[in-house]
Amino acid sequence: MLGLGFHWFDVNVDIIFSGSNAMITPSKNLKPGTLDPSFGTDGVLLVPIPEISANNVPALCALPDNKLLAIMPLLGVRAPVVVVRLNEDGTLDTNFGDSGAGYTELPFMSGEALSGINALADGGALVRFRYPENGNVYSIIIKLRSDGTFNTTFGNNGVVRILGWNRSQQSEGAGSLQVNDEPLGRAQGGRRYSALEDPVGNIVLIDEIDFFGRARVVVNRLKSDGSFDENFNGGRAIVELPGVEYQWLLRGGFAVQSDGRVVATGVYGDDTYRGAFIVRFDNSGSPDAGFNNGAPVVIPTNADSRLGHVAVNMRQDGTERIVLAGYVASGGNYSGFMVVLDGDGYYDPLFNEGQPLYSKFSYGSFWWSNCNARNDGSIIAVGFGSNELHDGGTLTACYRDDGTLDSEFNDGQGFVVYAGPDGSRPPSDMADMDDRRIVISGSGFDRNNNWVLRYLG
Structure with missing residues (x-):
């Protein structure tokens, strides 16, 4: 296992301790890996902002004009x-949303079913929620226009509801599409999910069902109108791992390649063992025979693991x-876990000599x-760690193509740590802007010390 050295002090970033807590002060040397002074206050926007009574930002995405969309x-x-839109400097963009308010209200109540938000090619956005109701679990996808209004060409006035986890059916067809006027109920529970637009405007999302x-x-x-794409295996493709023993599969991250093929990851296992899997579906929704010679990529870990992004x-x-980035666990502790494959599912020999x-x-x-x-080969990764010295910190690293830390990021360190004014909980979301600046949202232990920060990149 490769352990990378960690230094609490360097020439660009001061980490100030107060008891078990730490925070970063912005560097005067404006280089990659330092806080961007043009955003918020010295690179950090504290939440809540004056205009909106919301104490966190669980999901965000970057827009091509250097603005941000954020869920609050x-x-x-x-x-x-x-959903709010922030100007490049972090102020509220009142040209977005309802009646100059700067935000659009969504048909959900506050809860932890919040999923994610991603930009669309037309300047709009996709928002996804996931919530339980009467023993079932639903996914809600909302399509917004660039001005923040609901795109009424999608589903039912901009909203689609998909039935995912359905114990009452317990069959291969457990998922069904529901587009109706029924009350959506309160959003609660669940983990982060998201939805992505593919190159031709279809909407892709990963989910779990009870089989x-x-x-x-x-x-x-x-399809772009919210109906299931019948050309993609009827709209839904179930992950199978031929040649691998398992009792259950859990979803991880997913992505859409430039030609529309979908890469899906997750965890397989039973009560005694686990591993990570990576598969790809072609444009018809069939397992892609050109990916890893037609076989799923499996990584036995013998421990709790997740490829979450x-x-x-x-x-x-x-x-x-x-x-692919996530973690493996052993003895109650986690280690960061990163895998790089080429476009056809084989380990990239350039990255870490072809090894995780x-x-x-x-x-x-x-x-x-x-x-x-x-596209220059570098990789930006955001994670979270804790040790006996402090409660935790959000770590942002820049890797070169070969898996070594980039010496130009944070003046030779290759990474930077932010722990907030009162300590940090795990980061909520990250956006890598077109101009290479890195935006991260997260929360502190005091609900008035939640934050969005931006690094130069």
Whole structure:
């Protein structure tokens, strides 16, 4: 296992300790890996912002004009969730949303079913929620126009509801599409999911279903109007791992390649063993025979594991690669886990000599939560670690194509740590902007010390 050295002090970033907590002060040397002073206050936007009574930003995405879209659950009992647009400097863009308010209210109440938000090619956005109701679990996909209004050409006035986990059916057809006017109920529970637009405007999302009492992973593809794409195996492809013994599958991250093929990851196992899997579906929704010679990529871990985030990109030389980030666990501690494959599912021999990269830095427990592959070959990864010295910190690293840390990021360190004014919980989301600046949202232990920060990149 590769342990990367961790230094608490360097020439660009000061980490100030107060008891068990730490925070970063912005560097005067404006180089990659330092806080961007043009955003918020010295690179950090504290939440709540004055205009909106919301105490966190669980999901965000970057727009081509250097603005940001962010999801914010409002404070209060049964308060709604809103999407806001932030200007490049972090101020509220009042040209977005309802009546100059700067936000659009979504048909959900505050809860933890919040999924994710991703930009669309037309300047709009996809928002996804996931929530339980009467023993079932639903996915909600909302399509917004660039001005924040609901795109009424999608589903029922901009909203599609998909029935996913359905114990009452327990069959291969457990998922069904529902587009109706029924109350959506309160959003609660669930883990982060997201939805992506493919190159021709279809909507792709990964989910889980109950298949005869055991969890299975499915990839759904919708047309731009929100109906199931019948050309993609009827709209839904179920992940199978031929040649691998398992009782259940759990979803991880997913991504859409430049030609529309879908890469899906997750965890397989039973009560005694686990491993990570990576598969690809072609444009018809069939397992892709050209991916890893027709076989799933499986990584036995003998421990709890997760490949929670996947990114694909085209290098400048025209070759595509797949970057996957997550964690493995052993003895109650986590190690960051990164895998890089070429566009056809084989280990990239350039990255870490064709092997998975395990990283803990100097943390007792550390994992990756987000990653992005850039066309120059570099990889941005965001994770979280904790040790006996402090409660935790959000770590952002820049890797070269070969898996070594980029010496130009944070003046030779290759990574930077932010722990917030009162300590940090794990980061919520990350966006890598077109101009290489890196935006991260996260929360502190005090609900008034949640934050969005931006690094130069």
